[in-house]
Amino acid sequence: MPKDATHTPETLLDVRNLSVDFRTPRGRVKALRDISFPIRKNRIIGIVGESGSGKSTVLWALLGLLAKNAEVMGGEVRFGDRDLLHASETQLRATRGEEISVVFQDPMTSQIPVLTYGRQMRDILYRRPDVSAAEKRRMAVEMLGKVGIPDPDKRIDQYPHHFSGGMRQRAGIAMALLTGPQLLLADEPTTALDVTMEAQIIHLLQDLQKELDATVVVVSHNLGLIAELCDDVVVMYAGEVVEAGEVHEIFHNAQHPYTRALLECDPARIDDVSRKLPVIPGDIPDLTKALSGCIYAPRCQRALPVCRENTPPDVARGGMSLARCHLLDGPHHDPSWPPPLDVMTVGQGEASVSKPARVKSDEPLLEVSDLNVQFETVGPLRARLKGIDQRHVDAVLDVSLSVAPGETVGLVGESGSGKTTLGRCVLNLVPAQGGSVRFEGQEIRNMPEGRFKPLRRDMAMMFQDPVGSLSPRKSIRALITEPFQIHGVTGVDLDAEAERLAEMVRLPKPFLSRYPHELSGGQARRVGVARALALNPKLIIADEPTAGLDVSVQGEILNLMADLQAEHGLGYLIITHNLPVVRHIADRLAIMYLGRIVEEGRTDEVFARPVHPYTQALVEGVPQPDPDRRRAHVSISGEVPSLLNRPKGCDFAGRCPFAQDLCRAEKPPHVTMADGRRHACHFPLGQ
Incomplete structure (x- = not known):
């Protein structure tokens, strides 16, 4: 990212050239590579991208909460005059909660089920010994009221299982804001919520951000959430920032082919329900292997030979806006790119195959x-x-x-x-x-x-839950063929059936030897589809x-x-x-x-x-x-x-x-x- 985009007076936190590797039995996974973007004060910034793009890894790197097999290879995270990457554990503990707070994706697992909200919120204020227990309770009740919990003076003595999913998420936001942090990090805050609860959480975050003059970072793959909630957007792909800018620029004038493809694949944008949904061909590359050129080139519909060989240039548009693409600048600049928003740049899929004739019967299925x-x-x-x-x-x-x-x-x-x-x-x-x-x-x-x-x-x-419903001790091959064994089906070649089902759901055959934890969400979902289809229901x-x-x-x-x-x-x-x-x-x-x-x-x-x-x-x-x-x-x-x-x-x-x-x-x-x-x-x- 250009230097002038990261050194502005209004920047609260500045991520500069951050690189993170994970040590795994399959080799080093280069999860983040040279990540740079600013987080501007009193704004809501969204980080968007597919699963595996490194969105959550950025959050945990900011807080020093990376897994033990993670290694920061370089870069800086400037928070005021401090570099959080080189802060001591004591300094990080003082920063977490007090200056930077987190709203986790699943409130039921991030909140303590055997403690009341009153006790949990009082414990959050443990660094304030001069504040009495009664005052801490008053602060907690006031914050629960701000996030819209009814009867907060009574509900504060209840446990997480007494709250609905939406109310638990509200309570999580209240707990994160209780200390008055400068920066709030929200990791997929509405993933498990329905549209009505999602709308309430979006409006709540917007109102609280304005009322408390807070800065918020939201990680999500929900484009509607990002468009409705955020002021600035960072688009990540396979551990790199491919585009960044203000929300209107990203959604109305996306420059990078990957950003365009994400927008075009969103079902909420597609009015023609007679056609198959558009998809981005291919998968995120294996980050354990050596990478060259543009990281998105193998899946890009507009890729040129140079895209696979040379690193794309950073094309700045002023402020924090930039995009990394050969089509935008240099000798391979294409004046026709990007096309208008109503022009599709990814495959739209063929018209849906007509459904089979209904079975003539007096009874439905x-x-x-x-x-x-x-x-x-x-x-x-x-x-x-x-x-x-x-x-x-x-x-x-x-x-x-x-x-x-x-x-x-x-x-x-x-x-x-x-x-x-x-x-x-x-x-x-x-x-x-x-x-x-x-x-x-x-x-x-x-x-x-x-x-x-x-x-x-x-x-x-x-x-x-595609992963939670699969036994972690069994290979994908065993899981796909398990229905045959449960129902005592004999006379079938289980290996052949496993390969047939994998081909049916377009799961690569090498994946049959893997285990559920080695699959992405989409791959695990395909395994669930294959299991469901095993006996031809x-x-x-x-x-x-x-x-x-x-x-x-x-x-x-x-x-x-x-x-x-x-x-x-x-x-x-x-x-x-x-x-x-x-x-x-x-x-x-x-x-x-x-x-x-x-x-x-x-x-x-x-x-x-x-x-x-x-x-x-x-x-x-x-x-x-x-x-x-x-x-x-x-x-x-x-x-x-x-x-x-x-x-x-x-x-x-x-x-x-x-x-x-x-x-x-x-x-x-x-x-x-x-x-x-x-x-x-x-x-x-x-x-």
Whole structure:
């Protein structure tokens, strides 16, 4: 990066020529190479890029929290007049928390489950012995109130498991800001949150940054989040900064081919749902090998011979803006680059293969009717001793939906709405207390395992956590062929089957000898798809199949699933809160709220004309990868009600801007409209 871009009076922290290696059995991984960028005061800077690009490594290098096998090879991190890379451990401990704080990606694992928030926040202020315990509690209550926790003076004495995911993330932000740091680092702060909670966290960070005059660094692969939240953007690829600039420059006039490709692969930008999603061909290079030329050249659609041989020049545009590309300057400068934003520069994919004809049958592949799933909240003895009448909560309430052969049904809703519970109940992993679940016309609800096991060959599940759902002790080859062994399938060549399945999901054969921890998120997801397809099932329930994946990898997985569906006539039930993704893959949508389906219909109709206020809020709440289209307000305020205190009338009435007295008094019935859509709303929109 040019020197004048990193030495400005308003710079709070300056990263200069930072290089970090990791020692591994496969050799040294050159995770960061000559990284330079400024963090300007009182601004929000976003670091974006695919998994493996080094985004999080930068954060941990700033704080001196790198793993033991990491080695800083060179560079400086100037924080005021100090170089944090050469600070002592005592100096770093004094800096962490007090001057630089962190909001971690997963609040449930970064917060102590056996300590109340009051105790945890009091411990954060341990460096202030002159402040009394009562004053520390007052400061903690005040900060919880600032981040929007209701009744903070009472909630401060609760534990993390008492909070919802969104509230835990708010509490994590409160804990990070309690000491009044100059710099706040946020590592994927909204990855596990649905669009409504994500919007609330975005607006919260923006408000707090302005109120406290703080500087914030956000690491994310969510382009909509970066566009909506940030002032400056740094784009990283394979351990290098390839482009940097103010958010409007990056999203409206991206210069580097990689930045353009990322933007073009975002499903939220693509209106034509009849085509396959665009993807960036190839993978991030192996950083243990010697690298030359432009790091992106092997995947670049515009690469020239010089790109593979010579390091690209740094092309500055004033301020902190720069891009590294031969097309932008020098003898290979291309005046036609970059093209207008409406011109695609990555492959758009071919038109989607038409889906197979529906199997002519009186019964759909899967039919769920009036399903009710309850969870026990307290045992009978404790309930009798304490006089508790309500021992159960309805996690799934009078749910009805169907999936036909070759059809994709999207099940959408906020965290805690009962989506995963419904999917697990269909697979007989959770007992149901009422209703019907029929598979190919056969009733399977609560079927004994001995009778149900043969049916499992025709039903499979893709789990939300692709790595956590795989045994770390088994190779990919063993994991892919495990379904054959579980179901006692004989007479098959397991090695041949492993290679067939790997080829089907486009997983390179050398990966069969690897273990789950050696795979990227997208590669692990492919293993999950291969396992699900091993026994040629008819129905696949996919729980958040693109969660945590980069936009390009999302496109690959969704295109793969569409191809396999067209080839084998699979029925999909996709559980997700990612609306831009489900819009491209689902034929029909079922919107779920607090265990009930509040709207169901064809995907295009639901997006174009939602009739339930909750559906409208979800559709309008999707963050757009365009800083000029930032949401002026949060689409839904408040939290999802507790199942222990389900509202008497409509479950959504407490958060609905159109609620009337009837909504609070009576639960709305399910109504079928003239166009076939079903909803549960007393006063449907547009009616």
